[in-house]
Amino acid sequence: MLELYEGALNVPEIITRWYAEEADYNYGAYIPFIGTVRAEDGIEGLSFDVYEPILSSWFDTWQAKAEALGAKLKMAHSRGDVLVHESSYIAAVFSPKRRVALEMIEQFVEDFKASAPIWKYDLKDGQRLYAADRSTAIQGAGILGGKS
Amino acid sequence: MLELYEGALNVPEIITRWYAEEADYNYGAYIPFIGTVRAEDGIEGLSFDVYEPILSSWFDTWQAKAEALGAKLKMAHSRGDVLVHESSYIAAVFSPKRRVALEMIEQFVEDFKASAPIWKYDLKDGQRLYAADRSTAIQGAGILGGKS
Amino acid sequence: MITIEFLGPIQKAAITMEAVSLRDVAEVLKQDDELVQWIDNCAVALNDTLVASLDIPLKDGDKISLLPPVCGG
């Protein structure tokens, strides 16, 4: 399940609702990863653009991978502005097995960082500035210019 | 911070309180690991003995390790009986850096499994049976018999 | 007619053009001064599926998307 929200996430609502939703699923480990905006470089917050069609298919591919291991994934992300110390991202795994859960949350979060079609901007001095230096080209990028 | 409870954990209360407690700590990633009792082998639940003095010093050693990396750990565990689909264990890391958080939650949970002085029993047919087959001898065990 | 849209930080309105393959589209986009900084680091999607090659035939109504470097979380 993929949830997109305008602005900051209501973390208590989301992580406890997910816990309740899976109360009858016979999992052994539930690991939510919660990403929160840090105060650094004088930013007031971050802002996000999300391209939902490709994000959804990326998520569905991961969900299928999880299901093959008996596990389940959930994810929530913000669109628009999220201020310092507010949260913009939650990824969670439910799994019968501890090892599967620990490995999957790590791989899922890392692939999310590298592949999910979401763009980040610093909110600073009233401007919305693309975070080019922290961004990663998606695997296979550059084919238009002749890279392949 | 180490919290011990009689019986099942109130997971929503604990994971949202921890989230609120660290609202002003400038972390970027919060990862709680929640362990829930699975229905298997016909058990009604699990039961736990905890030896708090050594658990506390084990936890303090990990907290110092986390602090050296700018991170923070929290943990909650049940004593006594916890029924199927109830939760008995939460370990959590807060860290400025995503990589530190992902690596630490994994190492912390694995070392917990191998080292924390907690004993598990199956609740089955009205009996409380030591889970010998799933238990791990603590590192250095056996010196009384001549192993060292 | 195909449509090309530019996602995230690429400040450029969608364009339409005639093209029979992705290679044709690439030739046009490479000439676009607004895209100089993006051409080498964008991934390309055809109808919302990422593609790994330019040797893909296009048909009327296809949508091509350019995805610049990402940073979710």
Add this chain to the structure above:
Amino acid sequence: MITIEFLGPIQKAAITMEAVSLRDVAEVLKQDDELVQWIDNCAVALNDTLVASLDIPLKDGDKISLLPPVCGG
């Protein structure tokens, strides 16, 4: 006088004895039929700190704990 306590699933009440080193304690416990299944898989703590060797002098009031295999979580 030192005290020896048995943790978790070891169904045995604490005992007290005179001993000047952990090696003395080990000699006594090895003779105890109730401990046969535990002697080779227990860790040992002296005053709530795990120890790695038997060559440790003991003093009056010391507490020794036997920790059988664990399984938290």
